[in-house]
Amino acid sequence: MCLGVPGKILEMWDDPTGMTMGRVSFGGIVKEVCLATTPEAEVGQYVVVHVGFAISTIDEEEAERVFGYLEEMGELAELEIAEEGEAASA
Amino acid sequence: MKYVDEYRDEASARRYLDALGRITTRPWYIMEICGGQTHTVVKAGIDRLIPENVQLVHGPGCPVCVTSLELIDKALAIARRPEVIFTSFGDMIRVPGSGADLLSVKAEGGDVRIVYSPLDAVKIAAANPDRQVVFFAVGFETTAPANAMSVVRARDLGLKNYSILSSQVLVPPAMEAILGAPGNLVQGFLAAGHVCAVMGYWEYGPIAEKYRIPVVVTGFEPLDLLQGITMAVAALEEGRHGVENQYSRAVTYEGNTRAQALIQQVFEVGDRKWRGIGEIPMSGLSLREEFAAFDAERRFQVEAITAEESAECIAGDILRGLKKPHECPAFGTRCTPDRPLGAPMVSAEGACAAYYQYGRTV
Numbered sequence: 422m423c424l425g426v427p428g429k430i431l432e433m434w435d436d437p438t439g440m441t442m443g444r445v446s447f448g449g450i451v452k453e454v455c456l457a458t459t460p461e462a463e464v465g466q467y468v469v470v471h472v473g474f475a476i477s478t479i480d481e482e483e484a485e486r487v488f489g490y491l492e493e494m495g496e497l498a499e500l501e502i503a504e505e506g507e508a509a510s511a
Numbered sequence: 512m513k514y515v516d517e518y519r520d521e522a523s524a525r526r527y528l529d530a531l532g533r534i535t536t537r538p539w540y541i542m543e544i545c546g547g548q549t550h551t552v553v554k555a556g557i558d559r560l561i562p563e564n565v566q567l568v569h570g571p572g573c574p575v576c577v578t579s580l581e582l583i584d585k586a587l588a589i590a591r592r593p594e595v596i597f598t599s600f601g602d603m604i605r606v607p608g609s610g611a612d613l614l615s616v617k618a619e620g621g622d623v624r625i626v627y628s629p630l631d632a633v634k635i636a637a638a639n640p641d642r643q644v645v646f647f648a649v650g651f652e653t654t655a656p657a658n659a660m661s662v663v664r665a666r667d668l669g670l671k672n673y674s675i676l677s678s679q680v681l682v683p684p685a686m687e688a689i690l691g692a693p694g695n696l697v698q699g700f701l702a703a704g705h706v707c708a709v710m711g712y713w714e715y716g717p718i719a720e721k722y723r724i725p726v727v728v729t730g731f732e733p734l735d736l737l738q739g740i741t742m743a744v745a746a747l748e749e750g751r752h753g754v755e756n757q758y759s760r761a762v763t764y765e766g767n768t769r770a771q772a773l774i775q776q777v778f779e780v781g782d783r784k785w786r787g788i789g790e791i792p793m794s795g796l797s798l799r800e801e802f803a804a805f806d807a808e809r810r811f812q813v814e815a816i817t818a819e820e821s822a823e824c825i826a827g828d829i830l831r832g833l834k835k836p837h838e839c840p841a842f843g844t845r846c847t848p849d850r851p852l853g854a855p856m857v858s859a860e861g862a863c864a865a866y867y868q869y870g871r872t873v
């Protein structure tokens with residue numbers, strides 16, 4: 422129940438009470454979703470949807486970070502070794 | 512599916528497992544709070560692939576599992592009323608109360624309906640003005656904005672026949688209850704990514720500081736979990752504490768401020784009973800006085816119902832991470848997903864159900 426699922430916004434509109442709604446595709450399955458608290462969302466963007474409600478938009482740049490983290494970590498480790506080396510020789 | 516499949520990539524997973532193996536020198540206990548994460552961990556076998564020294568402890572983050580017996584009995588009493596259409600997420604339907612579950616109430620003629628969203632329950636209310644429509648509003652902070660929105664919408668539409676039975680619970684007080692309990696093993700947390708998508712992670716700084724532990728906001732795909740575990744172990748090995756964000760594609764420090772305002776508008780924080788754990792101070796959300804007309808407990812006068820939990824189910828120890836499901840004597844014998852004794856065997860996010868489904872008996 423508690424799962425949020427990323428989906429792509431296909432269409433957006435305001436319903437009669439002024440609430441922003443949208444049609445969102447989850448790998449082909451399309452559902453109507455409330456977009457009231459993600460005002461930055463646009464058609465074509467991805468949102469995380471939980472029980473018919475968008476809770477956040479997906480940041481495309483940040484989405485890559487999981488693939489670069491180990492390199493970041495590796496670089497830091499090397500920097501630390503370098504620092505220790507410098508400290509030892511100083 | 513975009514933003515899903517790429518986070519299941521095996522080669523990347525291998526690299527994380529190698530890195531974890533290299534940095535782990537001592538035993539560590541890390542709790543993943545969210546049941547959705549527990550499900551991924553057990554399904555992908557992550558707990559078996561990571562170094563033996565790193566123990567994943569499964570937390571209380573399954574709303575179905577922690578909804579108190581009392582509240583289930585209240586739900587059953589309301590659902591039995593002839594004028595009521597009782598709506599709920601699918602996984603609440605089979606959670607045993609003291610005597611029955613919602614499914615058996617339905618079999619006896621109660622009008623119990625499964626909905627995907629609380630907003631669907633509001634639609635049902637609008638379409639059935641001569642019936643009372645009640646939504647069983649369970650969930651963590653993730654679900655709270657949708658539940659709050661359903662109440663605001665019902666008000667804006669002028670509906671007099673919609674109400675919710677609130678079992679909203681909050682994660683940070685539960686973390687403190689776990690960390691402060693005698694016998695606590697947990698040394699670091701993977702915080703639930705979708706709770707943080709709504710709430711941000713500013714709430715966790717003081718907890719990380721007070722208990723001097725790392726807290727890593729983590730997503731739900733296998734690679735997210737592997738990165739979250741790696742970040743937590745790296746912090747533990749280096750003696751660092753504080754909050755880090757693995758799930759930055761969906762979570763910011765502030766979180767979704769509009770959703771937070773919506774929750775604030777409709778709900779207020781109060782004490783709440785957790786199934787198997789007991790009362791945790793300031794850990795639940797109830798409707799504000801202003802929205803009292805939408806409170807099913809008051810509308811149907813079920814406040815007085817109380818209940819005793821089954822003695823055999825050790826869900827309390829499981830939800831606090833003190834025991835694993837297969838250590839329960841009833842696991843897989845007297846308690847199975849078809850005949851659950853306790854709530855963690857019902858929901859796919861429950862630790863007992865995940866262990867049963869993926870054949871974990873040792």
Ligand code: SF4
Pocket residue numbers: 823824825826829836839840841842843846847851852853854855856863
């Ligand atoms: S296996 Fe069943 S009885 Fe045992 S703790 Fe889990 S839900 Fe309770």
